[in-house]
Amino acid sequence: MAVSPQHFTQIDGLRVQFRSRGAGPLLLLLHGWGGSSLSFAPVLPALEQRFRLLIPDLPGFGFSEPPAAAWGSADYARVAAALIESAGGEPVDVLGHSFGGKVAVALATQYAELVNRLVLVAAPLVRQEASAGTRSRGRAYARARAVARLLPPLRGLILRRAAERYGSQDYKAAGPLRPTLVRVVNEDWRPALPAVRAPVLLVYGENDADVPLAVGEAARDALPNAELVVIEGAGHFPFLDDSQRFSEAVLRFLAGTGGAVPLGSGPAAE
Template identity: 35%
Template sequence: MFIKIQNLRIHYKIFGAGESLIFLPGWGWGFEGYLKVIMHLAQNFRVIALDLPGFGLSTPPQTAWQTEQYAALVAEFARELEIINPIMVGHSLGGKIALYLTAENLVATKKLVLISSAGIKLPKKITQYGKMYAFKLLKNLACLPLLKIFLARKVNAYRNKVGSQDYRRAQGVMREILVRVVNEDFRSLLPKIKVPTLLIWGEKDTSSPLTAGQLMKKIIPEAKLVVFPKAGHFPHEHDCIEFCKQVDEFLS
C-alpha cells in the first residue's frame, strides 16, 4: 500500500491484528528485509511497517533531511492512519527515529524497542580522525585548477577506501542525509523517554557499538539492555529465535 505524506509516496503494509505496533527499518533497508521478525510480531500485534523515505519503495526527500524531519513524517503517518498509543520498534536509524518520536512526545508511545539503535555519537579513534583529515586535505587540493584533473580519481578512490559501506552506497541527497544523521547526538533526549524500553544489542556491533547501548541503559529511566554474544549490527538475524523470545517477554 502507498500513502502520500509531505508530497512523498510512502510504502507501507499492515500485518496481523490487535494492539498497534509501528516498525521502523534501519538505514538502507525497506521493511521487507525484516519480514521474519515482522511476521512473528504479527501473531500478537497489528504491525504497521513502512519504508522510510529514500528506502524500499518510498520516494526520497528532496532536501537533506535530519532525524527530526523523518520523525515528523512518521508522526504524520501515524495520525493519518489513526494509530493511537502504539508500541514502537526500530532498528539502527529506525531506532533513532523511534526514540526521537518518544522523547519529544510526537507519538504517544506505549513501549519502545530499540535494536542496535543509532542516537549517541561516540568519540572517533585517533586513526579515524587521521583518515578524515587526510581525505579533507586531498579533497581541498583537488579543487585547485592545476591539480583538479590529476587528483579527481584519487579523491574518489580514497572516499571508497575510508568511507563506510553505507556512505559508499548512498547517492545524491541520501549521502548528504547520511552525513547529517550520523553526526547527531541525542543523549540529551534520552532522560525524556519515560516508557518501558528494551535495548537489544550485538556484542560485536561496529556500526552502533555496544558502548552506545550501555550509555542508553544508564540514561533512559526504564531501560533494559539485552546483549547478544558474538552478534554484530543485526542481532535479530544472528539469533532470531532468542530475539523474538526477548521481545515477546518484554511486550507481554
C-alpha cells in the same frame, strides 16, 4: 514466507510505501540505514501473532521516494508520526533498528503522545570516539576538500575520488542520500535521552562491531526507564542472528513482563 502487500501514501510530498500484516495493537517497525520494510522478515511471523505490524520503507529506501534535501532523524520522525496518525492516532509501540532507533527516539521526544513503548535495536544513540583509522581517513578527506576549493573546475572530480577512496561503505552506497547520511551519523541523541518518558527495551548484539555494547550501556544509563538485553553471539542484526531469542525478548517486554533477562551468557542490565 509470503510477502506482505504494498501500500502507498503521500507524506510531506513524498510517495511512501508501507506494508501491514497481523492483527491487534499497532507495532511500528523502523528499519536501519540501507534497509527496507523487508528487513525484519525473520521475526514477523512471531510478532504478527500479537500485533498489527506497520512497516514502512523510510523515504529514500525501498520503494519510497527520497527527500529533496538533507534530512535528519527528526524529519524521518515526522513521517513516522504521519503514519501513526493515519492509522488512528492512538499511542503505539515502536521498534527501531540502528538508524531506525534514532528515528524512534526523535518520535518519542517530539510526538510523545503517539508513543507507548520503545524497542531500540543496535541503535547508535551515543556518539562513539572515532578510531585512529577513521580519524586518518577524515583528515585525508579534509585535505582533498581543501584542494578542491583551490581548483574549482576539478572540484566535483576531486570530491568524488576522495569519497570513493576514504568514505565508509554506507557513504559510498548512499548516492543522493549522502548529505542525509552525514547529517544522521553526526547526530548525538544522548542529551535528549533523559526526556524519553516511554518505557524502553534496548537490544544489542554481544559482538556488534558497528554499534558496540558500550553504546547500549551508555543509553541505558541516560534513559529514565530502560532495560537492556544482550543477544549472545549476535552482531549488528540480532533479529537475523538469533530471531527466536530476539522475538522472545521483545514479546516479553511488550507484554509487560519485562525483557531484561540474560539471554545466553552475554551481559544484561541488572
